Amino acid sequence: MMSALTDLTIAEAGSLLTKGEISAVDLADAHIAAMEAEAELNAFITPTPERAREMAAAADASRARGEAGLLNGIPLAAKDLFCTEGILTTAGSHILQGFEPVYESTVSENLWQAGAVLLGKTNLDEFAMGSSNVTSHYGPVKNPWGRAVGRDLVPGGSSGGSAAAVAARIALGAVGTDTGGSIRQPAAFSGIVGMKPTYGRCSRWGIVAFASSLDQAGPLTRTVQDAAIMLRAMASHDPKDSTSVDRSVPDYEAALTGDVRGLRVGVPAEYRLDGMPAEIEALWQQGITWMRDAGAEIVEVSLPLTKYALPCYYIVAPAEASSNLARYDGMRFGLRVDGADLTDTYESTRAAGFGAEVKRRVMIGTYVLSAGYYDAYYLKAQKVRSRIGEDFEAAFGRCDVLLTPTAPSAAFTIGERQDDPILMYLNDVFTVPANLAGLPGISVPAGLDREGLPLGLQIIGRAFDEETMFRAAGVLETAADFTAKPPAL
Amino acid sequence: MTGAALIKGHTGDWEVVIGLEVHAHVVSESKLFSAAATTFGAAPNSQVSLVDAAMPGMLPVINMHCVRQAVRTGLGLNAKINLHSVFDRKNYFYPDLPQGYQISQFKQPVVGEGVVVIDMPSGEPREIGIERLHLEQDAGKSLHDQHSTKSYIDLNRAGVALMEIVSKPDMRSADEAAAYLTKMRSILRYLGTCDGNMQEGSMRADVNVSVRRPGTALGTRCEIKNVNSIRFVRQAIEVESWRQVEILEDGGSIDQETRLFDPDKGETRAMRSKEESHDYRYFPDPDLLPLEFDQSFVDDLRAGLPELPDAKKARFVSEYALSEYDAGVLVVERETAAYYEAVVDGEGAGCDPKLAANWVISELFGRLNREGKTIAESPVSATQLSGLIKLVEDDTISGRIAKDVFAQMFETGTDAAAIVAAKGLKQITDSGAIEAAVEKVIQASPEQAVQFREGNQKVAGWFVGQVMKATQGKANPKLVNEILKKKLGG
Numbered sequence: 001m002m003s004a005l006t007d008l009t010i011a012e013a014g015s016l017l018t019k020g021e022i023s024a025v026d027l028a029d030a031h032i033a034a035m036e037a038e039a040e041l042n043a044f045i046t047p048t049p050e051r052a053r054e055m056a057a058a059a060d061a062s063r064a065r066g067e068a069g070l071l072n073g074i075p076l077a078a079k080d081l082f083c084t085e086g087i088l089t090t091a092g093s094h095i096l097q098g099f100e101p102v103y104e105s106t107v108s109e110n111l112w113q114a115g116a117v118l119l120g121k122t123n124l125d126e127f128a129m130g131s132s133n134v135t136s137h138y139g140p141v142k143n144p145w146g147r148a149v150g151r152d153l154v155p156g157g158s159s160g161g162s163a164a165a166v167a168a169r170i171a172l173g174a175v176g177t178d179t180g181g182s183i184r185q186p187a188a189f190s191g192i193v194g195m196k197p198t199y200g201r202c203s204r205w206g207i208v209a210f211a212s213s214l215d216q217a218g219p220l221t222r223t224v225q226d227a228a229i230m231l232r233a234m235a236s237h238d239p240k241d242s243t244s245v246d247r248s249v250p251d252y253e254a255a256l257t258g259d260v261r262g263l264r265v266g267v268p269a270e271y272r273l274d275g276m277p278a279e280i281e282a283l284w285q286q287g288i289t290w291m292r293d294a295g296a297e298i299v300e301v302s303l304p305l306t307k308y309a310l311p312c313y314y315i316v317a318p319a320e321a322s323s324n325l326a327r328y329d330g331m332r333f334g335l336r337v338d339g340a341d342l343t344d345t346y347e348s349t350r351a352a353g354f355g356a357e358v359k360r361r362v363m364i365g366t367y368v369l370s371a372g373y374y375d376a377y378y379l380k381a382q383k384v385r386s387r388i389g390e391d392f393e394a395a396f397g398r399c400d401v402l403l404t405p406t407a408p409s410a411a412f413t414i415g416e417r418q419d420d421p422i423l424m425y426l427n428d429v430f431t432v433p434a435n436l437a438g439l440p441g442i443s444v445p446a447g448l449d450r451e452g453l454p455l456g457l458q459i460i461g462r463a464f465d466e467e468t469m470f471r472a473a474g475v476l477e478t479a480a481d482f483t484a485k486p487p488a489l
Numbered sequence: 490m491t492g493a494a495l496i497k498g499h500t501g502d503w504e505v506v507i508g509l510e511v512h513a514h515v516v517s518e519s520k521l522f523s524a525a526a527t528t529f530g531a532a533p534n535s536q537v538s539l540v541d542a543a544m545p546g547m548l549p550v551i552n553m554h555c556v557r558q559a560v561r562t563g564l565g566l567n568a569k570i571n572l573h574s575v576f577d578r579k580n581y582f583y584p585d586l587p588q589g590y591q592i593s594q595f596k597q598p599v600v601g602e603g604v605v606v607i608d609m610p611s612g613e614p615r616e617i618g619i620e621r622l623h624l625e626q627d628a629g630k631s632l633h634d635q636h637s638t639k640s641y642i643d644l645n646r647a648g649v650a651l652m653e654i655v656s657k658p659d660m661r662s663a664d665e666a667a668a669y670l671t672k673m674r675s676i677l678r679y680l681g682t683c684d685g686n687m688q689e690g691s692m693r694a695d696v697n698v699s700v701r702r703p704g705t706a707l708g709t710r711c712e713i714k715n716v717n718s719i720r721f722v723r724q725a726i727e728v729e730s731w732r733q734v735e736i737l738e739d740g741g742s743i744d745q746e747t748r749l750f751d752p753d754k755g756e757t758r759a760m761r762s763k764e765e766s767h768d769y770r771y772f773p774d775p776d777l778l779p780l781e782f783d784q785s786f787v788d789d790l791r792a793g794l795p796e797l798p799d800a801k802k803a804r805f806v807s808e809y810a811l812s813e814y815d816a817g818v819l820v821v822e823r824e825t826a827a828y829y830e831a832v833v834d835g836e837g838a839g840c841d842p843k844l845a846a847n848w849v850i851s852e853l854f855g856r857l858n859r860e861g862k863t864i865a866e867s868p869v870s871a872t873q874l875s876g877l878i879k880l881v882e883d884d885t886i887s888g889r890i891a892k893d894v895f896a897q898m899f900e901t902g903t904d905a906a907a908i909v910a911a912k913g914l915k916q917i918t919d920s921g922a923i924e925a926a927v928e929k930v931i932q933a934s935p936e937q938a939v940q941f942r943e944g945n946q947k948v949a950g951w952f953v954g955q956v957m958k959a960t961q962g963k964a965n966p967k968l969v970n971e972i973l974k975k976k977l978g979g
Contacts, residue, residue: 101545101546205547239550242551243775243776323582327589346582369770370768374772
């Protein structure tokens with residue numbers, strides 16, 4: 001019974017709850033047990049089993065009163081970047097030691113309002129800076145798929161703990177954030193669905209900021225349908241976030257018609273990288289065939305500035321981060337290391353509180369904003385960013401969605417690529433452009449590599465056209481019929 | 490350029506060039522990007538929101554009231570309003586700056602070039618250019634005197650909206666700078682966009698000073714930070730310009746630097762040099778969209794502007810035939826101008842405008858100043874003052890008596906007519922009574938009568954005085970003169 005409950009999709013669990021065949025408390029207990037059993041994955045920084053039981057009981061009670069929300073009784077995990085009232089919130093960083101917010105992020109609050117149950121706060125790369133979840137102060141997360149190959153693999157990042165929790169059947173879904181691929185890439189590495197909405201679709205209020213103009217919350221789930229259900233609950237216009245957009249939230253689930261006849265699916269030539277593994281290329285071709293077979297029209301499109309996307313991202317994101325992270329100064333919350341004077345206190349606190357990758361990006365960001373370098377780096381990057389957006393607009397003149405690989409490889413071994421930041425940054429080559437352009441993107445598990453590790457394909461949609469993106473992703477999911485699971489313990 | 494007061498150095502004349510950056514707290518219930526209150530003098534850290542304290546994940550949301558205030562101020566400064574402007578982050582570390590950056594406007598301010606007319610004692614108007622006005626957050630306050638080894642931080646002020654109003658380097662003397670600040674404060678107070686209270690720090694100025702030989706290129710400037718009274722601005726300019734002249738005349742050169750004015754020692758001191766200056770790493774704040782509004786937004790605000798000092802002054806001159814000087818004095822404060830207008834033609838009031846100006850400026854202002862009272866605290870209302878002036882106008886009392894009556898009104902708040910009636914101060918206009926008094930004085934002073942007939946003007950005045958004395962000042966002076974002339978010839 002336990003394993004059956006943790007194997008459900010959100011849609012299936014919702015249906016069983018509605019029929020009264022299971023209770024939210026049953027679901028919570030099964031997942032709490034799984035969370036405890038899978039402790040070795042290090043997917044959670046702060047498990048909240050007691051909170052989960054309380055919320056589940058409350059969910060059952062409100063269902064009994066006939067007030068069940070969209071996610072009533074659904075146990076979810078939340079990336080530890082979402083501020084949660086009264087629960088330790090760390091951003092995976094030592095510098096937020098002991099920080100318990102007195103407020104709840106808008107997105108998580110929306111989920112709880114819909115009746116969802118919090119299982120715990122999941123591990124992540126420090127301040128969401130990373131693609132392998134190895135930069136966390138709380139240690140690396142293990143990808144449950146490592147058991148298939150007998151090595152400790154990364155789950156991807158930065159939402160690595162969230163991806164691992166969903167893949168390992170600890171949570172029915174998880175909420176993550178995606179700044180340059182931090183939902184989609186770990187989803188691809190973990191054989192699950194990960195979706196980044198259009199910039200402005202979900203409020204950023206209460207999410208620890210990494211790069212404000214790129215950060216966006218999104219769901220990690222096991223099916224496209226579940227992602228559609230979760231996004232509907234998460235999304236809202238929030239007057240507390242000036243960049244949140246005042247548009248009604250559609251019923252994304254209803255968009256999953258399974259029909260893509262006549263849909264124009266764009267294939268960007270520039271995503272064909274030199275040295276890309278043949279398996280990735282083959283999977284991409286397979287995806288194209290699936291979509292064509294389903295009645296879609298395949299269109300070759302060009303995104304000429306693709307090769308500049310990664311360098312552009314690694315200027316814009318660190319620039320914003322260097323400023324966003326200035327508030328971690330040891331003065332009001334979190335870690336403080338007292339020094340001889342004010343400057344010494346700042347330096348000691350930040351030296352002890354930030355890890356190497358965060359320091360690297362703060363340094364890069366400070367450099368590109370400095371007098372004399374601003375025009376050559378930051379301003380130039382902003383111009384490139386605008387041009388990348390124009391490239392997408394031009395492409396969407398000829399197609400309705402884009403189909404690309406999600407990541408240039410499958411999950412790699414923990415420790416690999418650690419000493420080469422550039423190689424690590426390449427993980428995001430296919431995901432970063434959608435963040436720069438603010439577009440919605442979704443990764444769908446589409447196959448296994450020769451070692452038996454999952455690979456993902458990505459659908460990118462027009463701004464605020466998540467519905468078409470979901471429709472195409474649903475068809476891709478059906479065609480791929482990905483049923484593989486990471487080996488259980 | 491006119492109005493230049495040159496410094497006479499021992500090697501020749503020097504011209505002072507001054508530009509001012511005025512930091513004005515916006516009158517607003519809540520802060521620029523948060524809903525926290527802005528009341529001055531509240532208990533430390535009692536007006537701090539999660540945004541002001543820069544808690545993780547908190548985001549700024551623009552307070553449109555502050556934007557309206559900035560646009561209204563721009564209109565009051567005859568300035569270009571930018572329909573598109575951008576908020577930038579100015580990055581630096583300090584404990585009273587929780588975000589680690591100040592949200593400000595760097596490249597694209599909400600208000601562009603404008604002009605302020607300053608009133609100089611010479612009477613000739615001078616135009617001072619406005620470079621820009623932008624909105625920004627104030628920082629909190631560091632309290633270094635509360636503990637022997639610790640500094641305390643009060644974040645009540647953190648995030649309060651400031652307007653930074655930057656002038657062009659158009660001023661040429663401390664007097665002009667003082668006149669500019671006086672005018673700026675007057676305009677801001679008329680608009681209700683800043684209370685102009687320099688003691689409470691609602692308005693403070695950074696003063697840029699350089700010197701040069703007349704007609705040559707601009708010299709290197711020093712910026713004197715945070716000067717908090719007009720008197721100190723004046724002193725700081727005097728001291729700093731002389732300091733620079735002395736250095737240059739000794740063959741030295743001026744370092745561009747930030748300085749502090751010490752009013753106790755009467756000197757300016759270097760704070761930090763250009764080399765040590767911060768690199769603020771300005772960039773557009775990604776948490777905020779560009780600030781955009783349309784022309785109708787501006788037009789609506791323009792339509793709602795009050796009459797401003799310059800327009801009011803011009804109207805007082807044309808409508809009430811006042812001198813430029815009197816009109817200028819009356820319009821400095823909106824409340825004063827309103828009081829004056831109420832005296833002249835308020836409901837239940839009405840009197841001669843010139844007479845009213847004299848009474849308001851010399852008698853009322855003089856007394857209020859002595860008592861340290863504001864116009865709002867005046868014990869004599871505009872209607873009451875008007876009543877007094879009317880008694881003078883219709884010869885019920887003389888101007889001399891009126892001053893005594895005014896003094897009593899100020900003490901007791903009683904109407905002029907009541908005081909005149911109660912004390913029997915009504916002027917004697919009965920020529921028979923005056924003739925009798927004149928007759929008595931002439932009989933008592935035969936020698937002076939002779940001198941009067943010989944045309945001695947001094948004695949004429951003496952006779953008037955004697956008659957007035959005999960009537961306790963109540964005789965109509967005009968009638969006294971006439972009757973004296975009739976009786977003594979002359």
